[in-house]
Amino acid sequence: MKRKMDPVDVVIVGLGAGGGPAAKVLSEAGYKVVGFDKGPWLRPEEHYSGDELKFQNRSYLWPDVNLMPRTVRSDANSEARIFNFSPVPSNVGGGTSHMAGWMPRPRVSDFIFHSLHGDLEGASLADWPYRYEHLEPYLTKVEWSYGISGLAGADKGEGFRSKAYPSAPLPPTRFGKKFYEGSNKLGINSFPLPMSHLTEGNALGRPAVNRTSFWNQYGDPTQTRSSVATTYIPEALATGNFEVRADSFVREVKVGKDGKATGVIYIDPSGAEIEQDARVVILALGAIESARLMLLSSSNHFPDGLANDSGLVGKNATFHEYIFAVGLFDRDMEDPLNGWTGNYQSGGSTHFYETDESRGHIGGGIIATTQIGQAINAIMPGRPAWGQAMKDADRDYFDYSMKIGFILQDMPQETNRVDLDPTVKDAWGMPVARITNKPHANDIAMSKWQIDQNQEILQAAGAKKTVPVYLGDEFTGNACHQQGTVRMGTDPAKSVLNEWGQAHSVENLFVLDGAGFPTALGVNPTLTIMAHSWRCADYIANTYMKGRSERLTLSPIKKS
């Protein structure tokens, strides 16, 4: 007989970018909420520092691939191999613990991708069941409560914005200045990228002292980086209505006789199996693990996995490969670029974001100039592996190279999916997520075209040599972004969730991470995930919990 905890109003599984805002909104609305994370609750001021080896090479924050493996294969006929695909920290705070913190807004066109482009062969394009205007108030709420820096008005193609940012951006780095120079020569609108990072004098009154440049993939020991673990989680706890259960692995969502979710079964830190009942279950484990947990939760009502009557759970996954071009500069001609400095990104652009079919592909995404990293792992494709040539390359280019990265907006395809691996199990004895993926021809074309543009900017900035790093024939999940596996839509035959992140077939089940995104976006997903979670949590608190329901009516799109 399993132990049973006292029932609560809401259970949230996963306390990262998706779970954090929901925890805050629902506990502040007076509901009793329990949040689970399978990883630890680390204390930034005690556990994080600028240790390259620990964070970049020895995976202190990434999931241990022996304990939480994933498998990957390129199609249904090939053998899956164990690979740390799309590793996101498994701890309270999730990906907001290590992320570089690009926080650009999505654009108006992102929500109507199918209306703008029609069908694309081999892809499953779709519109979102809501529009930019529905999310805008929540984007602003997140920017002002979580803490985002940026320069309002600098991104010429941005949609309507109700408020400027609460914090000015960081000054440009030396390589950032080069990026602006190259962009301006070519007439490309570039601007300081919005970041989950504050600067001195911010309107939130938060200290902003971390200028160590130990940033992307590092935890921040100060509160300079906005993270769910240092903002929304403590705010939720302050209500007295929220409890964190860390190191607790949720292995199943329970379903009752009426087909509704009744709560979860989890394994606590001592190894005991415990039941936690709730009126509402929210999944926010990230698109891979949310889909996995749904597939693990089969029942009489849902033999193929929770809310999977459409058979779509796990399908249409998108991953945003991070690709880039590196420029090498002549040390005898230039001042140092100090590519190892900066809190990762230092200037970006959405100039190439909107579709221009003359390029040979549809869609686009955001680019940014980013740190090359510290000395062990400094990014230099083609660096000699050893000997005098390696030492000379390090000495000549560590201070004289820069890169411009690109968030590749991959097209959703039903065959790019997450399912349960038939043989590999995790440390809790449960089948792991198996990822099947192959880039669409549009992804390959977009990669080539955009990285060549990035090379041109580097050349305009004075690079003597540029080196492209394109998308290969498989995704690696290196952006740590995951979307689409539990897609939202208006038609229950073609989607799993509705416009509130609510399962069509399980009314008290909500999935509030990137899993719901029908298309990948051309921007980093975190700000959208947080605003989306807040919007849906508002619906849960003010409409669903009050016994009501509401449907959104969308006006038709006029294609221009």
Add this chain to the structure above:
Amino acid sequence: MVSKADWEIAPIRIDPDTTEKLFFTDHEWDTIEAAAARIMPTDQDPGAREARVIVFIDRYLFGIAYLYAAADGSGFLQLADKDAHAARARNANMQRLYREGIHELDKKARELRAPSFKEASEQTQDEVLEQISGVPKPIPVSLTSREVYYSRLQGNTDEGKSFFDTLCLHVRQGFYGDPVYGGNKDQMGWKTVGFVGPKSLKDTMDGTYSTAEFFIQEYDWEDLVPGFKHSQDPTSKQEQDGQ
């Protein structure tokens, strides 16, 4: 179970000048030290030998006691339960990889008529390394050649690599990693490439260590972003005014 959040700190420090071997035998120590010196050679700047890369590798291979420094560098984290179990399994594989790799270095050296790898000339040592790497010895970077690459995972773990690739990665780690791990003695590696790193890990936790001086000091967003006006964003001058 003991959570990762509660791993204890063992107050141990590594002396980079130590000659005490925790994992390697004398012969293994000398062999890896010689190989590391060919991977990161000494020239007008120090190389792997002076930076004590060998101490770094020996401590790493010894077990899991030196896997993660405490955040402030005051000692090393003591992994527990399933995390320790997984790390120990990896360590056992790594020890085996090195023992077999050292055996291979000596075997190849003898094929080239040297008594052993460590006693071979630098030229012969390079020949052996070239052989086990499977590709020609790297040539200097050219600014005129054109190459194309494809994306890979961020981060750089040492899992699933060959002995040679593992050793090259470990030499970089020992030369450029934080000195708390036993290599990069007196920040020799950092000084070689111009990385102005922190005096201690602790200094990276509270604002003591800062790279602010490397940012552009005088700038105006209206110049960098043509068309932008400060009137569009009243907060845009905070940071500049704060300096």
